[in-house]
Amino acid sequence: MDGTRRDFLKSGVAAATAATVGMPLSREAAAQARAAEQGWQWDKSVCRFCGTGCGIMVATKDGRVVATKGDPKAPVNRGLNCVKGYFNGKIMYGKDRLTQPLMRMTNGKFDKKGKFVPVSWEQAFDEMERQFRRVYAEKGPTGVAMLASAQKTIQEGYAFNKLFKAGWRSNNIDPNARNCMASAVAAFYSVFGTDEPAGNYDDIEYTDTMVLWGANMAEMHPILWSRITDRRLGHKDCRIVNLTTYRNMSSDIADLEIIFKPQTDLAIQNYIAREIIARNAVNKDFVDKHCVFVTGPYDIGYGMRPTDKYAFPAEKDIQAKELRVRLDRDEAIAQRRKEGELVEQKNTGNPGAHWQISFEDFKRAVEPYTLDFVAAMSKGDVDEPLDQYKAKLKQLADYYIDANRKVVSFWTMGFNQSVRGTWVNEQCYMNHLLLGKQSQPGNGAFSLTGQPSACGTAREVGMFCHRLPSDRLIPNPVHREYTEKQWGLPARTLNPHIGSFYGKILRDLEDGGVKWLWVAANNPFQSHPNINHWLKAARELDNFIVVSEAYPGVSAKVADLILPAAMIFEKWGSYGNAERRTQHWRQSVQPPGLARGDMWQAMEFAKRFKIKEFWGEQKVPGLKVAGYEDGKLPSVLDEAVKLGYSPEDSLYKVLFATPGNLKVKWPDAVAKGRDNHIANQLGDGWFPEKAIWQEYVAFGRGVGKDLADFDVYHGDDVRGLKWPVVNGKETPWRFNEQYDPYVKKGAGFEFYGKLFKAIPTGDLDKVTDPKPVSVAGKAKIFFRPYAAPVEMPDANYDLMFCTGRVLEHWHTGTMTRRVPELHRAVPAAVMWMHPDDAKKRGLKRNDLAWLESRRGKIQIRVETGGRNTMPRGTVYAAFFDEGVLVNKICTDAACPISKESDYKKSAVKVYKV
């Protein structure tokens, strides 16, 4: 089929309104009738995999899932699924599904060096409790931790968050979302004062320019890619730019492909800002009314430990950069310093500090980012002529600046997983704000997410070590007080000391700070970078690790106790996707054997503890907060008695089965005959998922995070709702008066987020007046400079390694590798490499090679063809394969502001096995 033919093709979107992506209504009716005859029951549900949040329909018969399909009524995907999504129906049926607790034992007793033995839930919880009490007695709230997940349901996230923070008074609960979108969150907070995107997926059909910044959407967000493809092919002026560090599937549809050097996106953003100013294209009216200019310190380190005590010998040279860094030539120009200057990293303690500057200062800061400078330092393919690359950068700036073009910028891990992840997020808003192309249909910077409920469960619930529900923060006394009231807690029950973030929990495990760890719905011992450290800590040190899992993945293998978990269609739940859409589903089938939902696991375990064990005085090393004795949480037991609690009350009763929640009865008409194994197992007649939902939504109402009532989402015609849902109405574009009820009448736009809206004043280098000035209602335009990756290829480790996903597998492959069609599509992780780089090392396609970094080495097969084309000097391998543990290679350096790990830049060497 040729290009001229394409113009005649029709848009699937238009069709979706009349029928279902082309399927004639009569045919769909026939299919439904046939299904009814077969005795199938169809339930609306949500895809288990990425952050797109596609609606699916699940067919069950005789207690088993027999088919799934894309939901024709779902506005996200309009009946389509990607190849993973289509196989949701098979993910629960891997033959080695965990159906019973397994504990390491010798001679009938727990033994850390023992073999796994099937035990009852009673035996499992007995040991888990005994170990918990041992560690809590020794170390207090900071000795226990949970590595939580953006794949938990919203209610599960809320329940675990409450159990840890209110029950155990520990803030050591942090999700794998930390490694997914923490940089996006940090920038939402710093720029807008509130989390999550302004726009929604309809931006794709409203815009004419889409710029992908290090986001290979063709593989990672396939259904959004199908909508982008639809827009591109059906709209001849539409243009797609793929900014990437290697050629990938998204380039196949893109009009402009820009291969840049890793982390030079920071410089390219500033080049665009410089062009906007130089071409007199600043939207002055928008900027004057709605924005302020700000900057912050550059010497913020790289999110590593301040000591090399735990570093492998080969890691020490990089680790030393946490303390001081010698600037290279490009950094020196970009930061207005001298090449070779040794810079002490003085602001690792408060890396996110920022202050207001003048437009003149901002202009001076972006001045060095000329086309000549940026093109020379950012060109990522050594074989591309410089002039050609320059023309591409200029074209990119033209697209952004063209007053007749609407522009949407998309990104995910390419930005977020970087030692300067927060900065580059802030820069993307910088350009959209300078142009006034933000918060309008078809115009906006759009941060995508990777996991099905990164937004819903992790971010909105505040299941992070520093957060509370609905944009509230642990260090803020007003937020703590509000949360204590909502939860019926005595004042000062909540721990004001920020807990350990995801990567730090693993570091704590290694240095003995954390000795009791619960992992659920994620696989840190495969997915977190630099795992040789954490695997060793798990197996060789005195600690107790519980892993709630559906399948025996790497984390289960290093656990001391494995708890069998119910999977998505085996329980009630809800997810929140990347366009603020909250979607709920019912339980379709029972979990197998003794597998149980995480919600039951949290609540049943909570029955074993009394408030008197935790609400007395507790030690918290490092706690130093006004109103608290240093290093201590006060006893709140007297106050608890005044509130009507008995010290003997269980955490289950106080936190979950509260008098209010017990009034929400199970069974409930909203179930329409579907079961609820968790309500049945708890057996006290309440409906936990609904009661917890209704308890949770109170946090968001009136503060711009309004969610609807439980039953609304279960309505037959509802396919999720985009919050804030005010008076029953969704909000399609935030901060825009036309669409967002929270914007003051007559304001046009209002960036009403409340966090970090009183800031000092200064110049490009420092604060000059520390007095906080209000910038309420405004968005911040940040100047952030280019900084080099912490680890660069050198004579020894001479290649740059990048990791990520492939279309056919989800994360660590525990589900998708058990689906035969998906496994056969990509049976193992391979290393994509430029043919010349391979040849130089005596390698060719399919040869076995060692891939080695400062942190470890693995064996992997070489791929020089296929879907990716690497520039010389860069190699890529996905992390889904437990047989090829690429995270033994990756650095755990992180963005110092967001604490999100940099998976995209590790220096490696490759040689023949």
Add this chain to the structure above:
Amino acid sequence: MKHKLMLVASLAAFTVACSATGDLAVLDDSLGLSQVSVFDVPAPAAFEYRDLDPKVAGVLPRAWEEAPPQIPHRVDRYLPVNARLNKCLECHEEPDKIGNKQSGKPTPMSASHYIGSGKDLAVANNRYVCTLCHAPQTEAATLVDNTFQKAP
């Protein structure tokens, strides 16, 4: 009673899964898809995609009626699909033959891939990138069985 029965059933399933050890206790090394220690660095097996000519490749079994069929034949001559060229459609876009697959001939795309009717009938643009749903397959052995069964 029901509880006990479930326990026995799941124990039985587990015993099968870990029969290599001969008893109910298993080493972590024999769990999971790789069945090696997490400290090992195993050599991954090589794999190749099916290189059959479309004329002789046949069709692969479909998981259930509306599951996307997977690609049984070689793709090196046909991929990638890009904005200018879609070699898949050259063979599979056959609106006159929907539901009428003949041996040795291309499988016509299903009706769900088209919109419009009569002379306006066309492939829906959001279905244009075939590999989002249809993946080329290797001959790799499954790592663990899957007990999913489509309804009879």
